[in-house]
Amino acid sequence: MGRPQRRSNKPRQDRDAGPQQERTGAWRPIDQSNETFENFYKAQGIVPDDEWAAFSKSMREPLPTTFRLTSSRATAPALHEHIKQVYVPYLTGIEFEGTKLAPPKPIEWYPQQLAWQLPVHKAALRKDPHFRKFQHFLVYETDAGNLSRQEAVSMIPPLLLDVRPGMTALDMCAAPGSKSVQILEALHAPRLATDPTEQGLLIANDSDAKRCHLLVHQSLHRVPGTGMMVTNHDATQLPSLRLAKDVAAAAAAEGSSRLKFTVEDEKRVANLPKDRLAKQYDGMLFDRILADVPCSGDGTMRKNLGIWTDWTVGNGIGLHSLQLRILLRGIQLLKPGGRLVYSTCSMNPMENESVISSALSLCPDMSILPVTDELPALKRRPGMTTWRVLDNSLSDAPHPASAAAAAADAPPPPDADDVVAVEQDNDKGRDGVRKGAKGKGKKEKKLDSNGRKVWDESLWPRGDEKQKGLEHALRLYPHLQDTGAFFVCVLVKKGGDEPVPAPAPAVAPVVPEGKEEEERKVEEKEAPAPVAEKRERAATPTLVEGEPEAKKVRQDAGEAATKDASAAAPQEAKAVEKKEPVLGGGKPFNEEPYIYLPGLEDDQVRLIKDFFGISDAFPFSELLVRNAAGQPLRSIYLTSLLTRKLLLSNAYSRMRLISCGVKLFTRQDSNGQYACKWRLNAEGLDVVRPFLSDKRVIKVGADTLRQVMGAVSVKFEDLTEEGLKERLEATEPGSAVLHVQGAKGSDTDKEEDLFLAFWVSKTSCNLMVEKLEKSALSLRLYAEDVTPHSKAKMQERAAAKKDVAASSAPGTTGDNTPAATDVEGVEAQEAVDQEDGDKVMAVEEAAKEEETGEMAATA
Numbered sequence: 001m002g003r004p005q006r007r008s009n010k011p012r013q014d015r016d017a018g019p020q021q022e023r024t025g026a027w028r029p030i031d032q033s034n035e036t037f038e039n040f041y042k043a044q045g046i047v048p049d050d051e052w053a054a055f056s057k058s059m060r061e062p063l064p065t066t067f068r069l070t071s072s073r074a075t076a077p078a079l080h081e082h083i084k085q086v087y088v089p090y091l092t093g094i095e096f097e098g099t100k101l102a103p104p105k106p107i108e109w110y111p112q113q114l115a116w117q118l119p120v121h122k123a124a125l126r127k128d129p130h131f132r133k134f135q136h137f138l139v140y141e142t143d144a145g146n147l148s149r150q151e152a153v154s155m156i157p158p159l160l161l162d163v164r165p166g167m168t169a170l171d172m173c174a175a176p177g178s179k180s181v182q183i184l185e186a187l188h189a190p191r192l193a194t195d196p197t198e199q200g201l202l203i204a205n206d207s208d209a210k211r212c213h214l215l216v217h218q219s220l221h222r223v224p225g226t227g228m229m230v231t232n233h234d235a236t237q238l239p240s241l242r243l244a245k246d247v248a249a250a251a252a253a254e255g256s257s258r259l260k261f262t263v264e265d266e267k268r269v270a271n272l273p274k275d276r277l278a279k280q281y282d283g284m285l286f287d288r289i290l291a292d293v294p295c296s297g298d299g300t301m302r303k304n305l306g307i308w309t310d311w312t313v314g315n316g317i318g319l320h321s322l323q324l325r326i327l328l329r330g331i332q333l334l335k336p337g338g339r340l341v342y343s344t345c346s347m348n349p350m351e352n353e354s355v356i357s358s359a360l361s362l363c364p365d366m367s368i369l370p371v372t373d374e375l376p377a378l379k380r381r382p383g384m385t386t387w388r389v390l391d392n393s394l395s396d397a398p399h400p401a402s403a404a405a406a407a408a409d410a411p412p413p414p415d416a417d418d419v420v421a422v423e424q425d426n427d428k429g430r431d432g433v434r435k436g437a438k439g440k441g442k443k444e445k446k447l448d449s450n451g452r453k454v455w456d457e458s459l460w461p462r463g464d465e466k467q468k469g470l471e472h473a474l475r476l477y478p479h480l481q482d483t484g485a486f487f488v489c490v491l492v493k494k495g496g497d498e499p500v501p502a503p504a505p506a507v508a509p510v511v512p513e514g515k516e517e518e519e520r521k522v523e524e525k526e527a528p529a530p531v532a533e534k535r536e537r538a539a540t541p542t543l544v545e546g547e548p549e550a551k552k553v554r555q556d557a558g559e560a561a562t563k564d565a566s567a568a569a570p571q572e573a574k575a576v577e578k579k580e581p582v583l584g585g586g587k588p589f590n591e592e593p594y595i596y597l598p599g600l601e602d603d604q605v606r607l608i609k610d611f612f613g614i615s616d617a618f619p620f621s622e623l624l625v626r627n628a629a630g631q632p633l634r635s636i637y638l639t640s641l642l643t644r645k646l647l648l649s650n651a652y653s654r655m656r657l658i659s660c661g662v663k664l665f666t667r668q669d670s671n672g673q674y675a676c677k678w679r680l681n682a683e684g685l686d687v688v689r690p691f692l693s694d695k696r697v698i699k700v701g702a703d704t705l706r707q708v709m710g711a712v713s714v715k716f717e718d719l720t721e722e723g724l725k726e727r728l729e730a731t732e733p734g735s736a737v738l739h740v741q742g743a744k745g746s747d748t749d750k751e752e753d754l755f756l757a758f759w760v761s762k763t764s765c766n767l768m769v770e771k772l773e774k775s776a777l778s779l780r781l782y783a784e785d786v787t788p789h790s791k792a793k794m795q796e797r798a799a800a801k802k803d804v805a806a807s808s809a810p811g812t813t814g815d816n817t818p819a820a821t822d823v824e825g826v827e828a829q830e831a832v833d834q835e836d837g838d839k840v841m842a843v844e845e846a847a848k849e850e851e852t853g854e855m856a857a858t859a
C-alpha cells in the first residue's frame, strides 16, 4: 500500500497551477470552477438546497488569517492584551481592496479567546504595506513559539480530543505539526515548570521522513516537552511498543544495559517465555489518538486553488482504503475508555462517513461520542447517515455484491492513479496538493478473478448508519463561519477498567534479502498482540488483507550502521560504535540512537550540576545523548520517565525514532577555555530553571535588558546598571540565565519577570536568544525592533562602515559592532544561530514553497 503523497520533480508552479501558467511565465488567476465537483456534492446533498448558493460562494472566497496563542505559555495573557491594545486599534478602519476592514477579533468558539481571526487573506497580509507591521508581529511571535498560524477548522480536532496533562497521546499523521503542537500544549498545561519527568507523552508520527524533520524544527521546538517523541512509520503499521513494568528489574533479568535497549535485547525479549514476558512488560496503548489522515483536501480549496482543477471522483475513492486502515490501526492502539478523533479536510463521504461506518462495523467496542455540548458556539452540520457511491459519470455504481456488478459492462471504479492528497492544512506553507505518481495508486485497487478492477464494498453505507450515530460527526463548511471545510468524528472505546494489556509483540531479527515477507508473516503470527489488539484484529479483515508495502523494503544491517557519531563530533570519533541494525522492516532508517547517561556517575553531568548549581532533586538519570557511543559529545537531552521506559523497552530503530525529549545543554567551548563547556539551551530553560540555584542567575533591571537587546554583545564597562559590571566580573565566564525583573510591555502597566539564556565572557556579555525571538520580544516591550539584526540597525551599521571606510579611521566600528574582545560572545550567539540552522533552513524552505504556491494562487 502506498502513501498518496509523492513529490513530483516538476516545479511547484507546474504541479499546482497546471494550465494557469502561460508560456511567457505570466500568471493568470486559477479558474475556480469544476462542474464534476459541484454535481458530485449536489448529488450527495452535503448541504441543504437553500444553502448551496452561500456554500458555493464561500468556497471561492480567500480564507481569513487566523492564529492561536500558545496556551501553555505564560506569555498568552500578555499577548492577548497586546493584540487588543495595539493591533485592534492599528487595524481598525484600514481600507483594503476598496472596503473598510473589520479589525482582528477572537474566534468565538475557541476556548478562552485564545484564537484570533482577521478578515484578510495570507497573501495580502504579506504584500500590502498596511499590514506589514502586523505580519512581522505574527512571524516573530510564531518563531518565538508564542503563537501559531493555523486554519481555524484545523484547531478543532485537538480541542475535541480532550487531552489532559499526564495523558499518553498518539498523533498518527502529524506533519507539519499544528495539531501536535496543540496536543503538547494541552499535555503541558499546568505543570511544565514544576515536574519535567511527568509531562505525559505525545508520539507524533508521520510516514514521510523529511516532513518528520520539519515537524521537529518548525513546530514541536516551540513547545519543548520531555514527553515528546517523533517517529517515522506508515501509520497503518505502527509497531506495538512494550513498556517494562520495572526497567531496572527487566534489564537485570535480561542481563542487558540499563542505558539503552539494543537489537540484542530485542532478540532476548523475543525468546522470553510468554508468562515471563507478561510479568516484565505491558503493551503500550494510548489515552488519546488523533488520526488526521491524508485526504483529497477539497475542504482547503479556498487556499489550495489547484484543487479546483485537480478534483476528480477518483480522489476520495482512492484514499478510502488507506484512511480506513490508518483508523483501524489507531483503534488497536487505543486504551479501553480512550478517545480517538478521526479528521480530514475533505467533504467527501467516501473519505469520512464511509470510513467511520466501516470501522464501527469491524470494531464493536467503538462508538461515536456526541460532542454537541463541546465548543457550543461552533456552528456545525451533522455527519451524513447515507450517501451515494458514484462512478466517473456520476451514476450510482453497482454494489459489488449485486448482479449488475458482475455484468461485463459494469463500470470500473474511478481511476485512483491520480490520487491527490493534501499534506498540510494550516498556514505555514506547503499548502501541498500533491499528485500521486502513476502506478502507486494501483496498489489500492482490488481485482476480480478476471483481472477486472472491483469496487471496495466498504465505500457503501450499510444501512445502520443512524444506529451508529453518524449524525454526531461534525461537518464544518465555509459558509457557516468563514472557514475552510473539515470533517471531525470523535470515537470512544468501551471499557476503561479492563486488565492491563499483554506485552507488545517481539520482533524477529534482521533477515536475509528475499526472506523478509515470509519471516514477517511468521513474526506476525507468533507475536503476542496486546489484548485489545488481538480481539480487534480478528474482527478486522482489512488489516490482514492489505499487505503493507513498506515492509517489503527491509533495512539492511550494514546500511543502518553507515553513519556514525563521528559526523557529529569529529574529535571524538574514536569512541564511536556502529549503529544498530534496523528491525521491523520499512524504509531505510538512518538516525542516531538515543542512549541514557549514567546520571551523576558521568563526569560531564557532574560538572554541569556543579557549574549551574542544579539541585539534587533534578532527574539526572533521565538525561540522554544522541550518538552510538553514548557519550556527551554535543548535546544532552532530558526525557520524561515514561519516555525513558519506552526507550529502555524497545530498540530505537524499531521505533524509528527521529527525535525525543528536550535539548537542555549544548557543547559550546571547543578550546577548553571555560570551566564548563556546556551552555544551557533556551528551549530547556523553563524545564531546568526550577532546579537552578542563584549561582548562574544574573538578576538585572529592565533597562539592562534594553541595553543587551540592542547589541550583539555589551562590554561590562558599558553597562549602566549600578554594580552589574562588578557582579559580572566576579562571575565565572560561561553560560548563565538573565533574570530580568520588572520588564514591562509598551502597552501595559503590568510588570513581568523574564528569564533568558545568557552568556558571560571575560569582559562582555550577550543574550543567547534567536534573532527572531529577540525581535518579537523587542516589539512587544518597546514597540520597535531595537535588536542589532533589525533592518534599521543593519542599515545604520552599513552606513557607519561606509563612513569609517571613507575616513579611513582605524578601530572605529560603530556602536553595535562587536570589538575584538567581544568575539567569544559573538561566537556564542553564532552558535545559537548555527544550531538552529536546520530550523532556519526548514523555515526558509517552507517560505519559498509558500511563496511559489501563492504565486499560483494570487497572481
Ligand SMILES: C[S@@+](CC[C@H](N)C(=O)[O-])C[C@H]1O[C@@H](n2cnc3c(N)ncnc32)[C@H](O)[C@@H]1O
Pocket (backbone or CB within 6 Å): 003, 004, 005, 154, 172, 173, 174, 175, 176, 177, 178, 179, 180, 205, 206, 207, 208, 211, 233, 234, 235, 236, 292, 293, 294, 295, 422, 423, 424, 425, 426
Ligand atoms: C493532513 S496531513 C496532517 C496534518 C497534520 N495533522 C497537522 O495538523 O499539521 C497528512 C499527513 O499524513 C502523512 N501521511 C500520509 N500517508 C501516511 C501514512 N500511511 N502513515 C502516516 N502518515 C501518512 C503525510 O505525510 C502528511 O504529513
